[in-house]
Amino acid sequence: MSKLFIAREACSFGAHVVIRELGLPIDVVRVPLRSAESPIHAVNPLGRVPALQLDDGVVITENSAILPYLADLQPGTPLFAPAGSAERAQIQGWIGYIGTEIHAAGFRQVNRPERYSADPATHDGIRQQSARTLHAAVAHIDRHLQGRDWLVGDRFTIADAYLGVFVRWISRLGPDFAGFDALNRFREAYLARASVQAALAAETE
Ligand SMILES: N[C@@H](CCC(=O)N[C@@H](CS)C(=O)NCC(=O)O)C(=O)O
Missing domain, CATH: 3.40.30.10 (Glutaredoxin)
Structure with a gap:
């Protein structure tokens, strides 16, 4: 297996x-x-x-x-879309955006600044700047989710399954990240799924 x-x-x-x-x-x-x-x-x-x-x-x-x-x-x-369809490309586009802008450029730098500079004196600065970058990337997703339940089409897809990971992490980042209403709605719908x-x-x- x-x-x-x-x-x-x-x-x-x-x-x-x-x-x-x-x-x-x-x-x-x-x-x-x-x-x-x-x-x-x-x-x-x-x-x-x-x-x-x-x-x-x-x-x-x-x-x-x-x-x-x-x-x-x-x-x-329905979690994905047929080869050659625009929806399939959109789903892949969101997976790319989340993996690069939210995970690699955002969370990894906030959580592991030592991977970006060996000098501990720079780590707070890296954390602060990457938290701002992450905030902007999260705001982009929040704006996209206004008036819709899921990232692409009107159904849960693999892009949403992936976004849910980071929406759970975002909810632990504190007050600066608490006011994203569409994302908060998304988190509730995500957590309500049996899967x-x-x-x-x-x-x-
Ligand atoms: N680009 C990879 C990132 C994978 C990744 O960073 N996974 C983390 C967990 S969220 C990990 O295994 N970290 C352990 C390590 O880097 O040693 C992907 O999207 O699959």
């Missing part, structure tokens, strides 16, 4: 949600991160999750590849 390697509270949560949404027969395997002993190193040389290991041993990494791959296991699923509840329960057990 294929295996999805995840970690608690990590960006692998979106792929876990997609597995639950589609009822895919994939084992979800929780691993520790940032530990030399973690089994993730034998799967992904970067030591990162998510990583999807197929039955034949082939490994797929990166949310931008794993999320579409999982959806394509169930052709015609999200099941994935949360499995990741915290």
Whole structure:
């Protein structure tokens, strides 16, 4: 059976949600991160999750590849859109935006400034500037969500499964990030989904 390697509270949560949404027969395997002993190193040389290991041993990494791959296991699923359609490109566009602007340029720099400068004296400055960058990126998504429930079309897609990861993280960032009304509505709708509840329960057990 294929295996999805995840970690608690990590960006692998979106792929876990997609597995639950589609009822895919994939084992979800929780691993520790940032530990030399973690089994993730034998799967992904970067030591990162998510990583999807197929039955034949082939490994797929990166949310931008794993999320579409999982959806394509169930052709015609409303979680994605047909090859060649504008909706499919829009869904991929949001996954790209979230992965680069929200995760890499935003959260990673806020949480791990040491990856961007070896000088501890610069870390507070990196945190502050990247929090501003993150705020602008979140505001863009909040504006897009005004008057709509989900990112693309009128249904939950793999882009929403992925956005939900960061919307949960954003809710812990404090008062500067509390006033995004559309995003707050999105978070409630996301958390109300049976797939999200099941994935949360499995990741915290
Ligand atoms: N670009 C990758 C990022 C993956 C990533 O950074 N995963 C984090 C968890 S959110 C991780 O495994 N961190 C452990 C580490 O960097 O050592 C993706 O979108 O799949």
